[in-house]
Amino acid sequence: TKAVWRERLGGSVFARSLGGLFSRNPRLDDDLLDEIETALITADVGVSATTDLVDSLRRRMKGREFADSRELLLALRSDLIGMLRPVAVPLQIDPATRPFVLLTVGVNGVGKTTTIGKLARRFKDENRTLMLAAGDTFRAAAVAQLQAWGDRNGVPVIAQGQNADAASVAYDALQAAKARGTEVLITDTAGRLHTQQGLMAELGKIKRVIQKLDADAPHEVLLVIDGTTGQNALSQLRQFNAAVGVTGLVVTKLDGTAKGGVVFALAREFGIPIRFAGIGERPEDLRVFDAEAFVDALLP
Ligand code: GDP
Numbered sequence: 001t002k003a004v005w006r007e008r009l010g011g012s013v014f015a016r017s018l019g020g021l022f023s024r025n026p027r028l029d030d031d032l033l034d035e036i037e038t039a040l041i042t043a044d045v046g047v048s049a050t051t052d053l054v055d056s057l058r059r060r061m062k063g064r065e066f067a068d069s070r071e072l073l074l075a076l077r078s079d080l081i082g083m084l085r086p087v088a089v090p091l092q093i094d095p096a097t098r099p100f101v102l103l104t105v106g107v108n109g110v111g112k113t114t115t116i117g118k119l120a121r122r123f124k125d126e127n128r129t130l131m132l133a134a135g136d137t138f139r140a141a142a143v144a145q146l147q148a149w150g151d152r153n154g155v156p157v158i159a160q161g162q163n164a165d166a167a168s169v170a171y172d173a174l175q176a177a178k179a180r181g182t183e184v185l186i187t188d189t190a191g192r193l194h195t196q197q198g199l200m201a202e203l204g205k206i207k208r209v210i211q212k213l214d215a216d217a218p219h220e221v222l223l224v225i226d227g228t229t230g231q232n233a234l235s236q237l238r239q240f241n242a243a244v245g246v247t248g249l250v251v252t253k254l255d256g257t258a259k260g261g262v263v264f265a266l267a268r269e270f271g272i273p274i275r276f277a278g279i280g281e282r283p284e285d286l287r288v289f290d291a292e293a294f295v296d297a298l299l300p
Contacts (some may be wrong), residue, residue, distance in 0.1 A: 002296055009012065013261075018040065022073055025070070046232065049268040074141070076252045079294055080298075083268060093184060099131065100184050100185070101187065102218065110224045116180065124237045131177045132149075133172075134160075134169060136191065167209040168209075174214065186288070190202060222246075222249070223246040237249070237269075252277075274289040276288060276289055
């Protein structure tokens, strides 16, 4: 499976710029550190995470810890893995919690609907009973899209049609899932309303209404983030976290032209678990996030 990660992520800005250094056998000097710094910034790692990484390498270089550039690059690789390891915490579904309520949030276009389909497929493959709540009542196609997916895959979808109250859909769905003893309920939400404030207020309301039926729900608030949006991802996480308390992340579109570095910035700034990575459009392309596989795919 590491080969698949490498195949999908190998073309990223990160892999091309920083990965290239590994095969060039550069000199061990300040220019190398400058080059690493530029590569990290270009790949969206962010200024503060980059500064941490480069300062630490500089300190160790001055302390003569590295015999050659190869050793320095290997230290960087292990620092990168070390940054991600604490957030590479897989989603645990407690079988005693029925239903385990997953609230998926994220702005339009990040791949939220696709991710819900991939997750639902994963849970079905794990032989869990499943229900979907069509909580994106704002976007015309969203309810239909979810319903079509549910029909194709034999998964019940609770919907009330367009412009219905999203919190009411979420409440109905939780009630239905409880009644049927369903194991996992995935609740979709809007990614855009008339205003950003309106969206955050609606998400807060959905959460409060769900909690009337189950004080511990939602058991996971999963924010879907587009891996190509760069530092903007940080402000999305900040906003959604303030509104609903994000407990896990899915970073999508890490394949292809992604820069890839935003994952490090997210890990450093928030420390919120990255549950899954989207490395393609097929159902099996939603992978459990693995720090080592990810860094190995970026660096040769
Ligand atoms: P939503 O508006 O957030 O629900 O976004 P969609 O689920 O409709 O996805 C938007 C586009 O992103 C679609 O064309 C998806 O196929 C694509 N997409 C989603 N996840 C990934 C991924 O991991 N990799 C790639 N390459 N495309 C993705």
